[in-house]
Amino acid sequence: MALARRRSAGGKKRCPPRKPAFSVYCSPMTPDRLDRFARHIVLPEVGGAGQVRLAGAHVVLVGMGGIGNPALQYLAGAGIGALTLIDDDVIEASNLQRQTLFMPADMGRAKAHVAAEWAARFDPVLKVVPQVVRIGADNANGLLTGADVVLDGSDNFATRLAVADACVRLGVPLTSAALGRFQGQVANFAGHLPDEACYRCFVGDAFDATDCDTCADLGVLGAMVGMVGAFAAMQALRVVLAGASTLGDPQWGRLQLIDGLAPSMRALRIAKDPACRTCGGLSQ
Numbered sequence: 001m002a003l004a005r006r007r008s009a010g011g012k013k014r015c016p017p018r019k020p021a022f023s024v025y026c027s028p029m030t031p032d033r034l035d036r037f038a039r040h041i042v043l044p045e046v047g048g049a050g051q052v053r054l055a056g057a058h059v060v061l062v063g064m065g066g067i068g069n070p071a072l073q074y075l076a077g078a079g080i081g082a083l084t085l086i087d088d089d090v091i092e093a094s095n096l097q098r099q100t101l102f103m104p105a106d107m108g109r110a111k112a113h114v115a116a117e118w119a120a121r122f123d124p125v126l127k128v129v130p131q132v133v134r135i136g137a138d139n140a141n142g143l144l145t146g147a148d149v150v151l152d153g154s155d156n157f158a159t160r161l162a163v164a165d166a167c168v169r170l171g172v173p174l175t176s177a178a179l180g181r182f183q184g185q186v187a188n189f190a191g192h193l194p195d196e197a198c199y200r201c202f203v204g205d206a207f208d209a210t211d212c213d214t215c216a217d218l219g220v221l222g223a224m225v226g227m228v229g230a231f232a233a234m235q236a237l238r239v240v241l242a243g244a245s246t247l248g249d250p251q252w253g254r255l256q257l258i259d260g261l262a263p264s265m266r267a268l269r270i271a272k273d274p275a276c277r278t279c280g281g282l283s284q
């Protein structure tokens, strides 16, 4: 895939070969890993230093459904060194319309196991741990400790809030992604920082007890979850790359609203709520 660009007056012109950034030569990456990630490494916004950072990162994915599937594909493709996949659900026929890692023969099997098997085939170097468990307030600390970022693509508010609250407690950044019908929402949160909002600052306390509309109720277009999941992976990569390369601008609290029907995307800034029961006490 290549972007169209205006041809110069002199007709077709070949680009000179680009030398990898100097940092590549200083990295501990093996020649086959350098080959695998060559298209990242030549990007000035990632570079050799960024690729080394990705290889050393641990991302926890909560929910291996419509968002988790493409997010895993692009995070594994990016060379994230360690991935934990949390989902207690099993694959059903109605998932196949949008959860593209799963085959009809996988029906009835745990999503986390099947997704981990895909990742092991895709890149055996990555450490991938499936967790077939429902994450909640009781076990979130143990499951999320040590993550560099948590990508939450779960399908209910109770889980989302339990995950978000644990991230603030543990000081772990959160990439939150959600969608319904043709609308997607993706943002990076760092509520553990004094001036940054958490997910609860955004949605409030009203959703703790009751789940709202789900994909089963509202419907969702398969390609739309691909778009939102891949975008969530990109936002998580921004978090991982912070301090390593220029793509590492997490844009905390900037909620991207994706309208798949228009199509369009616009951003809102989520401010820290001083009264937030999760992170409000951290305000200055």
Ligand SMILES: [Zn+2]
Pocket (backbone or CB within 6 Å): 191, 197, 198, 199, 200, 201, 202, 272, 273, 276, 277, 278, 279, 280
């Ligand atoms: Zn908050």
